[in-house]
Amino acid sequence: MSSIAKRTIYVGPGGDNNGKPLVIEGVALAATAPGTVVEQVATGLQANAAAATVFGQELLVADKDQARSKSVDDAWTISENMVAIKARSGDILNVLVATGQTISAKGTPLSLNGAGLLKIAVTPATVGVTSEQVLAYADEIITTSATTLVRVRVA
Secondary structure (H helix, E strand, O other), X not given: OOOOOOOOOEEEOOOOOOOOOEEEEEEEOOOEOOOOEEEEEOXXXXXXXXXXXXXXXXXXXXXXXXXXXXXXXXXXXXXOEEEEEEOOOOOXXXXXXXXXXXXXXXXXXXXXXXXXXXXXXXXXXXXXXXXXXXXXXXXXXXXXXXXXXXXXXXX
């Protein structure tokens, strides 16, 4: 899943939050890999299918199942009680990024791809043009040859 071995989803705090992430729980509505961007719906948690141009999205990321000592490579199965991290501005997380993304600089803006993954934002929000909501900025340089966990800083 990651070219540089990653063991956690939540890497660290962005501010004065004592190193503890905000978390929510919900029933997994489908098999979900840790690091997937999810959304909370009435019946549980599912991959966020919003397009990059749909503003108002929050960065909610499926965590790994720490209670059962699972790794970032072990997906949540359907109907399990999933834990997701509600990211705050400045937090650092490992989040799944879509295949074929060449992140050539730290600080590259990332937005949703419509399938619960992040992608490079083609048109970050600027006045007067079609834009994408930037949810995070890459915190490492990497080319994703598969869906890959990438360290990001939350916008």
